Amino acid sequence: MKVADLFGAGVPVCALDYGIGLAERVRHGDNGLLFSTAQQLSDVLFDLFETFPRVSRCWIGCAAAPANPRARRGKRGWVREAKPVLLG
Numbered sequence: 001m002k003v004a005d006l007f008g009a010g011v012p013v014c015a016l017d018y019g020i021g022l023a024e025r026v027r028h029g030d031n032g033l034l035f036s037t038a039q040q041l042s043d044v045l046f047d048l049f050e051t052f053p054r055v056s057r058c059w060i061g062c063a064a065a066p067a068n069p070r071a072r073r074g075k076r077g078w079v080r081e082a083k084p085v086l087l088g
Contacts, residue, residue, distance in 0.1 A: 007031070014044055 003025050006013050013032030015022060026032040033048075035041040 003032075014048070016041075 003013050003015065003022070007025075013026050015026055015032060015034055017023070017028075017034035017036045022034070026034060028034045033044050035044050
C-alpha cells in the first residue's frame with residue numbers, strides 16, 4: 001500500500017528508507033518506522049511482534065496510531081456521505 005493509504009486508514013507505516021522523499025512523509029518513531037538494512041528490518045519486526053497480540057510499545061504514542069483523529073474523521077465521512085447512498 002502507499003504511505004498515504006496507510007495514514008488514511010489510521011495505520012502506522014513501516015517502510016524502507018529510500019531517501020528524502022519518504023522522509024517528508026514518514027518520521028521515524030513519530031508516525032511510522034523506517035529501516036535501511038536487513039538487520040534494521042529484523043529489529044523493527046521483532047519490536048513490533050514481541051508482544052503480539054498486545055499493542056507493541058513501538059506504536060504507542062505514534063501519531064498515526066489507530067486512535068488517530070484522521071481515522072475517526074474517515075468514519076464520520078462514511079456515515080455522512082457513503083452510507084446513505086450505498087445502504088439507503
